[in-house]
Amino acid sequence: MRASRWLLAALLACALPARAATPWTLDQLLHGFAQTREAHSSFVEKKSVRVLERPMVSSGELHFSAPDQLEKRTLRPRPELLRLDGDTLTLERGERRLQLSLRGYPQAAAFVESIRGTLAGDRAALERVYRLQLEGSERSWALTLTPREPEMAALVARVRIAGRRAEVSVIEIEQANGDSTLMSVQRLPAP
Amino acid sequence: MTVRRLAPLGAWIAVLGVAGAIAAGARYTADLSAFLPRTPSAAQQLLVDQLRDGAVGRVMLIAIEGGDAAARAALSRDVGTTLRADPRFAYIANGTDQGMERERRILFAHRYLLSPAVTPERFSVAGLRAAIEETLDLVSSSAGGLAQALLPRDPTGEMARLAEARLSEGPRPAIEGGVWASPDGTRALLLARTAAAGADTNAQEAAMQAVTSAFDAAAARLNAPQVRLRMTGAGVFAVESRAIIKREVARVAALGIALIAALLLWAYRSPTALLLGLLPVLTGALVGVAAVALGFGAVHGVTLGFGATLIGEAVDYAIYLFVQTGAVHGNRDTWLAEFWPTIRLGVLTSMIGFSALLLSGFPGLAQLGLYSLCGLAAAALFTRFVLPLLLPAGFRVRELVALGERLGRWRAAAGGWRWLVAALCAGAAVTLIAQRGALWASDLSGLSTITAEDQAYDGRLRADLGAADARYLVVARGGDEQEALRAAERVAKALQPLVAQGVIAGFDSPARYLPSDATQEARAASLPEPGELRIRLAQALRGLPLRADRLEGFIADAARVKAGARLRRADFEGSALGLALDALLVRRAGGWHALVPLRAPPAGPRAHVIDAALVRAAIAGSGALFLDLKTEANALYTGYLNEAIALAAAGVAAALLLLLLALRSAARVGRVALPLGAAVVV
Numbered sequence: 086m087r088a089s090r091w092l093l094a095a096l097l098a099c100a101l102p103a104r105a106a107t108p109w110t111l112d113q114l115l116h117g118f119a120q121t122r123e124a125h126s127s128f129v130e131k132k133s134v135r136v137l138e139r140p141m142v143s144s145g146e147l148h149f150s151a152p153d154q155l156e157k158r159t160l161r162p163r164p165e166l167l168r169l170d171g172d173t174l175t176l177e178r179g180e181r182r183l184q185l186s187l188r189g190y191p192q193a194a195a196f197v198e199s200i201r202g203t204l205a206g207d208r209a210a211l212e213r214v215y216r217l218q219l220e221g222s223e224r225s226w227a228l229t230l231t232p233r234e235p236e237m238a239a240l241v242a243r244v245r246i247a248g249r250r251a252e253v254s255v256i257e258i259e260q261a262n263g264d265s266t267l268m269s270v271q272r273l274p275a276p
Numbered sequence: 277m278t279v280r281r282l283a284p285l286g287a288w289i290a291v292l293g294v295a296g297a298i299a300a301g302a303r304y305t306a307d308l309s310a311f312l313p314r315t316p317s318a319a320q321q322l323l324v325d326q327l328r329d330g331a332v333g334r335v336m337l338i339a340i341e342g343g344d345a346a347a348r349a350a351l352s353r354d355v356g357t358t359l360r361a362d363p364r365f366a367y368i369a370n371g372t373d374q375g376m377e378r379e380r381r382i383l384f385a386h387r388y389l390l391s392p393a394v395t396p397e398r399f400s401v402a403g404l405r406a407a408i409e410e411t412l413d414l415v416s417s418s419a420g421g422l423a424q425a426l427l428p429r430d431p432t433g434e435m436a437r438l439a440e441a442r443l444s445e446g447p448r449p450a451i452e453g454g455v456w457a458s459p460d461g462t463r464a465l466l467l468a469r470t471a472a473a474g475a476d477t478n479a480q481e482a483a484m485q486a487v488t489s490a491f492d493a494a495a496a497r498l499n500a501p502q503v504r505l506r507m508t509g510a511g512v513f514a515v516e517s518r519a520i521i522k523r524e525v526a527r528v529a530a531l532g533i534a535l536i537a538a539l540l541l542w543a544y545r546s547p548t549a550l551l552l553g554l555l556p557v558l559t560g561a562l563v564g565v566a567a568v569a570l571g572f573g574a575v576h577g578v579t580l581g582f583g584a585t586l587i588g589e590a591v592d593y594a595i596y597l598f599v600q601t602g603a604v605h606g607n608r609d610t611w612l613a614e615f616w617p618t619i620r621l622g623v624l625t626s627m628i629g630f631s632a633l634l635l636s637g638f639p640g641l642a643q644l645g646l647y648s649l650c651g652l653a654a655a656a657l658f659t660r661f662v663l664p665l666l667l668p669a670g671f672r673v674r675e676l677v678a679l680g681e682r683l684g685r686w687r688a689a690a691g692g693w694r695w696l697v698a699a700l701c702a703g704a705a706v707t708l709i710a711q712r713g714a715l716w717a718s719d720l721s722g723l724s725t726i727t728a729e730d731q732a733y734d735g736r737l738r739a740d741l742g743a744a745d746a747r748y749l750v751v752a753r754g755g756d757e758q759e760a761l762r763a764a765e766r767v768a769k770a771l772q773p774l775v776a777q778g779v780i781a782g783f784d785s786p787a788r789y790l791p792s793d794a795t796q797e798a799r800a801a802s803l804p805e806p807g808e809l810r811i812r813l814a815q816a817l818r819g820l821p822l823r824a825d826r827l828e829g830f831i832a833d834a835a836r837v838k839a840g841a842r843l844r845r846a847d848f849e850g851s852a853l854g855l856a857l858d859a860l861l862v863r864r865a866g867g868w869h870a871l872v873p874l875r876a877p878p879a880g881p882r883a884h885v886i887d888a889a890l891v892r893a894a895i896a897g898s899g900a901l902f903l904d905l906k907t908e909a910n911a912l913y914t915g916y917l918n919e920a921i922a923l924a925a926a927g928v929a930a931a932l933l934l935l936l937l938a939l940r941s942a943a944r945v946g947r948v949a950l951p952l953g954a955a956v957v958v
Contacts, residue, residue, distance in 0.1 A: 132416055136428050138821040141416035157418065167418045178417060181440070185451075264424065 109223040115208050122151045124272070131267045140267075147270070215244075225249055284661040291654070292559065295566035302569035304518075304577065315637065319901055322751055322869075323908045331859030331871075332905075333474015334366070336509040337737040338466040338487060339458075343503035348464035349453030351503055354494035355487070356455075356466060362490075364483045367469040367855045371449060371456035378851050383438050384430075386843040388834060389791060391434040394799040398432065399809070404816040407432035412820065429829035431822065449741050458740040465741055469855060470511060477518055480511035508734035516730075518577065528584065536591055552666060553594040556655040560590045564651030568643050579643040586648045589626065590655035593619060597659055597667075616660060621938050623656040625931040632927035638916050641923065748874040748886050750783070752900040755867050757845075761792035763900060764870035770894045771872070779882075779890050781875040786860035789853050796842055806835040872900075 126147045131140040145159040159165040166177040176183045211217065214237070215230035230244040238261065245257040256268045316324070326332050338355070340348045356370040388394050397403045411433040414423040426435055449456040449465060456465040468487070472479030484507060491505040533554065540550045564583060568575050600615040630652070633645025750771070752763035764787040774780045787795070804812060809831055813824045845861075848854030860871045874891070876884045891902045 130416075132420075134415060134424055134427070136822065136826045137412075137415075138823060141412065141821070143416050159417070162416070163413050165417050176418060 109219075109226060111217060111219045111228075112208065114219065114226075114228065115211070121149070124149045125274070126270050126272050128157075128271075129269045131269075133265050133267070135263055146273070281665050285665060288559070288658060288662045292562060295562045298566035298569050299562055302565065303574040304580070319903055319908055320912055322749075322901065322903055323905060323912065325864065326749070326903075326905065330474070330862070331469070333510040333514075334470045334472075334859075336468040336470060336483065336487070336507055336512060337734065337741065338468060339506045339508075339737055340464040340466075340491070341462065341504045341506065343500050345452050345457070345461060347498065347500040347503055348457070349455045350498050351491070351494050351500060352455040352464040352466060354498065355490045358490040358494065359466075359468060359487065362486050364471055364479070364486050365468050366471045367852065368466060369456075369468075369852065370464070370466040371451055372454060379853050382847060382851060382853060384426075384435060386841075386847070387430065387434040387438060388803060388837045389796045389799050389843045390789075391437045391799075393432075393434065393437045394802050396802045399802055399804055399812070401812045401815045404432065404812055405820075408816060408820060408822065411436070412822065427822075428826050429833060431827055431830055456741065458736075463740075465737065467741055469859075474509075474511040474514065477511075477514050481515045484512060484515055506733070508730065508737055513730070513734075532584070532588065536588075540595075548668065549598060552663060553591060553598070555663065555666075556590040556593050556659050557587060559658045560587045560651035560655030563654035564647040567650035568647050571646050572639060572643055576640055576643055578640050579647055582644055583647040583651070586630070586644070587651045587655070590652060590659075593623070593655055593659040594663060597663055611664070612660075619656070619659070621935070623652055625934050627652050628934050629927035629931040632923045632930060633920075635926075636919055636923055638919060640916065641920055747905050748780075748876065748891075749903045749905065750872040750874065750891070750895060750900050751903060752870040752872060752898070753867055754870070757861065757868050758792055758794075760861065760868035760870040761787050761790065762794060763898065764872055765792055765795060766898050767870075767872050767895055767900045770898060771874070771891075774890065774894055778877060778880070780886055781877045783872050783874045784856075784860065785872045786857055786870050789848065789857050790843060790845055790861070793842070800837050800840075800842075803834045803838050805838060806831050809834055 124147075127144070128147055129142065129144045131142050133140045142162075143159050144161050145157065145165075148156040148158070153169070153171050155169045157167040159167075163178075166175075168175045168177075174185050208217075211230075214234070215232055218229045218231075220227050220229070225247075227245060227247040230246070232238040232241055232243075240261055242259040242261045245255075245259075246253055247255040247257075252272060253270050256270065258266045258268075260266075340351050340355070342348075343351075352370045353372060356368050356372060359365050359368045383390060393407075395403075398407055408431045411423055411427065411431055414420050414433065414436060415427060422439075423430075423433060423436060450459045450461070451457065452461050452464070456467075457463065458465060468483075470480060470483045472483065474480065487507060488505065495501065495503055536554070537550050540553050541547070561584065564587060565575060565580070568579055596615065596619050597611070600611055627649050630645050630648035633641050634649065636642045636645065750767050752760060752767045754760035754763050764785050768783070768785050768787060771780065771783055775782055791799070803809070810824065813827060813831075817824055845854075845857065848857055860873075862869050862871070874886055876882075876886045878884070886904070888902060888904055888907070895902060
């Protein structure tokens with residue numbers, strides 16, 4: 086489930102096109118996602134864990150390639166690669182390599198499907214899993230996703246995505262247990 | 277009828293009754309034990325133990341095919357639930373117990389005794405700092421969920437170590453719809469362990485029926501008629517083998533009886549003659565089975581199969597009687613005087629020949645010897661004492677003079693073809709000598725009734741499940757449980773370099789679940805006293821985002837181990853880990869065995885094969901035995917075959933000796949033996 090949480094964040098971060106549009110509505114935001122074929126961003130992630138005195142910081146790059154390839158490459162403090170390719174999730178960390186099929190994890194699969202729905206501009210798919218709330222203006226907006234299913238709500242309290250004009254700048258995931266992750270994203274030019 | 281006539285008849289009926297009762301109550305087996313020498317080597321005994329009641333024999337693989345994925349998953353769940361409540365099964369796994377909550381609790385409670393990383397250095401200030409830094413690293417990673425939740429109680433990350441050790445245990449089954457499935461997603465998979473031993477074929481058959489009825493009920497309930505069930509495993513194969521052998525024996529027997537009956541009917545045109553002609557065979561077969569059941573306790577399938585052909589010669593006895601009774605115009609006394617000695621000699625040579633088998637060190641061969649000996653004796657005695665009494669007055673079989681004359685003419689004509697017969701014999705002999713190696717196929721699979729397709733399917737399911745193919749095994753032994761565990765720990769140490777070199781992909785060991793007391797003590801001794809641990813933590817955590825006062829749970833857990841909490845076999849009771857332990861740590865006559873199954877490399881130049889010499893060299897001096905079950909089983913069969921050949925030769929020699937004594941002429945013996953020898957060679 087942890088993996089799926091950041092997947093959502095990463096996908097949303099990658100998918101947002103640098104394109105201005107007025108008036109600012111949810112449909113337009115989602116329509117923008119669907120236009121993106123390829124995206125490349127850098128990230129800094131701050132993870133706040135209750136028992137720790139200060140957040141753990143990591144950083145690296147995100148890469149999305151339509152329709153369903155996604156990579157989170159952590160460079161600091163320790164290299165790690167998380168990749169979603171179709172239904173297969175792979176985690177590489179040091180000598181270890183873990184691969185699992187999302188088919189085996191219906192909750193995670195639903196999560197991923199909702200993201201795919203988002204990328205496809207499929208608002209209905211996204212709303213099956215979350216209640217959506219868009220606030221603010223085109224210059225400074227925030228989209229809040231709250232899980233509908235109790236199983237998911239037991240893990241994720243809510244996801245907040247904030248943007249300036251047409252770009253995502255922050256993705257914040259609040260866990261039900263009080264821990265949280267704050268990811269700052271910056272678009273990079275295509276490599 | 278006179279008393280003189282009634283006495284043999286009465287005796288015969290009594291013998292038939294008793295033999296029939298014994299044969300009906302006898303135990304029939306089809307396992308490998310027939311090929312096991314009476315004084316087996318340690319490796320041979322281990323092999324047969326493993327197959328007979330080891331964990332290997334109890335594993336049943338169940339596949340659900342056809343229909344759609346949702347239907348298969350629903351069926352797998354339903355069948356799993358039914359079978360878990362069935363006392364015939366010790367364990368059912370189908371992926372629904374993914375969480376393994378119970379197992380995780382056991383591992384967590386005893387992590388400081390189980391983790392191989394627990395050493396005095398790891399609990400020094402520097403060691404603690406390194407371990408905690410690594411755990412914090414993991415917490416910050418995408419895979420850090422569990423480490424994050426356990427951080428206050430497991431800051432050194434022992435659970436991650438244990439998970440890693442288990443993760444390295446080869447591939448795990450794929451999951452589809454929440455249950456185990458083949459990687460290509462075409463079947464749902466269940467793994468069952470029967471309560472009964474693999475060699476208990478009746479119990480295995482009952483277990484298979486339980487699976488079938490659970491499946492049928494579930495398929496009906498879920499309305500999924502297009503879904504199919506398939507089972508494999510050693511026990512399943514034994515059940516199927518037995519069914520095939522039963523069917524084959526019945527078929528061959530029926531065919532043989534039909535052929536002989538047709539021949540006799542054609543020759544004698546008399547149903548009475550037919551019935552009477554078959555009686556010696558039936559009597560002999562029944563007495564033979566009863567004798568084996570009495571002498572050995574259980575009758576082997578092999579004995580029934582081969583024995584039926586050996587006892588077939590008894591049909592000749594009756595024919596001699598019929599034909600020769602005719603020749604002496606029905607005068608029984610004349611027959612007894614003139615022809616009985618000839619038959620007697622024939623019977624005695626056969627019996628002496630077969631008696632050589634009795635000396636065999638293999639119960640399977642000895643059974644065959646006893647069966648033939650008693651069966652032929654019974655058939656001969658029956659022909660001599662009872663059959664003549666049963667012949668109707670004036671019984672005459674049709675004269676075969678016309679046929680005899682025709683044969684006689686052919687024989688005269690064939691005189692010119694003698695060289696052909698000689699050439700044929702010589703050719704056959706040359707072929708035999710040239711192919712003597714391949715003549716006796718020494719691969720046990722040649723004797724197996726399991727088809728190559730079934731075996732391939734079994735292999736496929738094992739690969740799907742990531743289950744060991746159960747071929748390679750190191751057996752560490754000890755006088756008691758602790759000694760066996762310590763031996764297993766030494767073996768594990770010796771095998772580690774082979775894993776690094778890629779000779780083996782990995783291994784399992786009972787000491788992984790239940791470390792020996794010595795190892796548990798050493799790990800407990802690595803932990804500092806609570807006061808000392810607090811002091812060290814305060815130093816180790818300097819500069820890290822974790823405060824020592826958050827780690828009271830960790831300090832308490834370590835203190836409990838320090839105070840003497842130990843892991844016992846009973847702690848695993850009823851869990852999947854307990855079952856693994858039961859399979860790997862077993863009591864045997866004269867001690868305990870710790871089994872260390874090896875996994876062959878899954879790919880590369882030596883995929884699926886392990887170099888026995890390298891493993892033997894690695895464990896040399898540890899007292900443990902390396903066992904390649906396939907090679908060992910083939911060696912067993914080869915030994916059996918070699919002894920069978922040697923004994924057959926001895927039997928022939930003994931028979932020739934008897935003939936020599938009776939005929940008092942080497943030339944005449946040669947004339948008698950030559951046609952037979954030529955027939956065998958051809």
